[in-house]
Amino acid sequence: MAKRVRGHIKWFSPEEHFGSIRPDDGSPDILVFLNNFRGTVDPYALRRGNAVEYRVERTPGGQRAVDVVLLRTEAMIQRVRGHIKWFSYEKRYGFIQRDDGLADVFVHLDDLRDAADSHRLAQGDVVEFRVEQTPRGPRATDVVVLRSAVTDERVTGRIKWFNHSKRYGFIQRDDGLPDVFVHISDLRDPADAYWVAEGDLVEFRVVQSPKGPKTVDVVLLPRD
Incomplete structure (x- = not known):
């Protein structure tokens, strides 16, 4: 044998x-x-x-x-639950706060099981994952989004103002609801960070953050 x-x-x-x-x-x-x-x-x-x-x-x-x-x-087989503590689309990574009280875990966009979730991962999302020990510390792998903090509905609006040095601004929504905060890291395409300007038409989702509603997965639409 x-x-x-x-x-x-x-x-x-x-x-x-x-x-x-x-x-x-x-x-x-x-x-x-x-x-x-x-x-x-x-x-x-x-x-x-x-x-x-x-x-x-x-x-x-x-x-x-x-x-x-x-x-x-x-x-090896144990899966852990937690929620996204913060995530930067610009940097493609963030951290998960574990439900079991252990230290926060690093998560990279490439660690999501479903690639479709890569355009909607946001602070507050409830996730389940495995933990891999790396030379730099624990890392989440095979991450599954169980409950999204982001609304499925996509909203349109225009950049009301944007400060490139501070890397944030506000969007005036087309549906008449209050203006919503936008950070440069919320842009789906990092290249748009160089072009976003007052008056630009955008489409986005809204997530409730501790400081109020903010945008995620922001896409610049063709200019008029």
Whole structure:
């Protein structure tokens, strides 16, 4: 019977369904595909550092791991809940305040399970995630938005004024409701930060922040 080897996931793409394993014995990294795992495995559960056990199969294209078993531990499979404490679209990252009272966790836009959520992540969103320990500290991965603090309705309006040095301004809404605060980091396209000006037509969503309503996912529309 072929010898079984232990190692850990070096990287894995849940969208492409493949990645690589770094063997514990110091031998070269080995290719692994999702269909090489034993049983049904959630591709989003395959994170860097997950311990695995497998057999090595030689193919015309090189070696690959087969009959792979994910050596799950409670720490690996546990999902945590919290809410977005703050998030910057300009920087593409923010922090999550955990419900269990432990330290806030870094979150990057690329860590969202559903790419569609990348245009609506906002302060106050309730999220569920896994925690990955990195050299820089804990990081949220496989983040799922459970309840959005942002309204689904998109609103239009015009930039009433905007101060580039202070990086914020206000939008006059077309629906007649009070003006709403906008920060430069709320622009969907960071390049628009150089062009936004008084009178620009914009479309956006509104989120309730501790200081009142503010915009998120702001898109500049073609000028008149």
